[in-house]
Amino acid sequence: MNYKLFSNYIMKKTLLSALLLSSMFLMNSCLQDRDPGPQPDAAFVTIYHGVADGPAMDIFTEMGRINNSPLTYSNSFPYNQFYVGERVLRFTPSNAANTLLETTHTLEKDKVYSIFLVNRLTEIEAVKIEDKWEEPTSELAQIRIAHLSPDAGNIRIEIGDEEEFFGEKIEYQDFSAFKAIEKGKTSIKVYTEDGSEELISVEEIDIRSNRVYTLIVRGLKDPQNSNNPLSIQLMTNYIRF
Incomplete structure (x- = not known):
C-alpha cells in the first residue's frame, strides 16, 4: 500500500463530502488538519456495522461523538484520521445513553485499519483488521x-x-x-x-x-x-x- 496516495485520496474525498470538518465533535475526536504546522502522528480508521439485529448506532471516542449520522447496518463510518496510541471506542443506540459496546484499540502511526462490528447484538464484538494491499492497476x-x-x-x-x-x-x-x-x-x-x-x-x-x-x-x-x-x-x- 502506498500510504501517501491513500492519505491524499481520503483527504480529497472527505473534503468534497464535507464530512471531516463538519462537526465540532469530529474535529475534537479525530485529527484536525486546518493547522498549517506539523500534524500529530495519525492512523486511518473505518468502522463497519455488521450486526444484523443491531440498531443504528452513535460512535464515541474519549472526547465525544464522531459520527454526524447514525451508523446503520451494512454501512460504514468512512476512513478518518485518529490519533495513535490506545483509543477507546464506545457504541450506543442512536440518540440513547446506554452503551452497547466499549472497546480499546491500539492504533499505530501511518497505518490503515478497518473495525468491524460483528456477531448478534447480545454478543456484539469489534474486530480490528489492519488494511494492507498492493496498489490496484488499470487491469x-x-x-x-x-x-x-x-x-x-x-x-x-x-x-x-x-x-x-x-x-x-x-x-x-x-x-x-x-x-x-x-x-x-x-x-x-x-x-x-x-x-x-x-x-x-x-x-x-x-x-x-x-x-x-x-x-x-x-x-x-x-x-x-x-x-x-x-x-x-x-x-x-x-x-x-
Whole structure:
C-alpha cells in the first residue's frame, strides 16, 4: 500500500463530502488538519456495522461523538484520521445513553485499519483488521473476504470460474488478505464448506480497475425475526485516480 496516495485520496474525498470538518465533535475526536504546522502522528480508521439485529448506532471516542449520522447496518463510518496510541471506542443506540459496546484499540502511526462490528447484538464484538494491499492497476483490482454471518458456518467462495477463490474454507470472522482480481463483470457464489449447498449468489457484479474492495458475506442464514437475511456486499475501500 502506498500510504501517501491513500492519505491524499481520503483527504480529497472527505473534503468534497464535507464530512471531516463538519462537526465540532469530529474535529475534537479525530485529527484536525486546518493547522498549517506539523500534524500529530495519525492512523486511518473505518468502522463497519455488521450486526444484523443491531440498531443504528452513535460512535464515541474519549472526547465525544464522531459520527454526524447514525451508523446503520451494512454501512460504514468512512476512513478518518485518529490519533495513535490506545483509543477507546464506545457504541450506543442512536440518540440513547446506554452503551452497547466499549472497546480499546491500539492504533499505530501511518497505518490503515478497518473495525468491524460483528456477531448478534447480545454478543456484539469489534474486530480490528489492519488494511494492507498492493496498489490496484488499470487491469487489476484488489479484493478480500470478510465473513460476518454468525450462523452460516464455514463457507467457500466461487468467483467466476475459480471455485475456491479465497481458499477451501472460510470460517466465521475470517478476514483474508487482499489479492488481485481481474476487472470486468463476474459471478459470485457462496457455498457451504463441502459445496453441497449454494447459500447465495450474484450472477453479475462489476469489478472495476484501480479499486480495492472488501467482499462481505453478512446477515443471517436463518433470519427469524430479523429483516437482514444472508447477503453479499461489495464495499469499496479505495480508488486509485
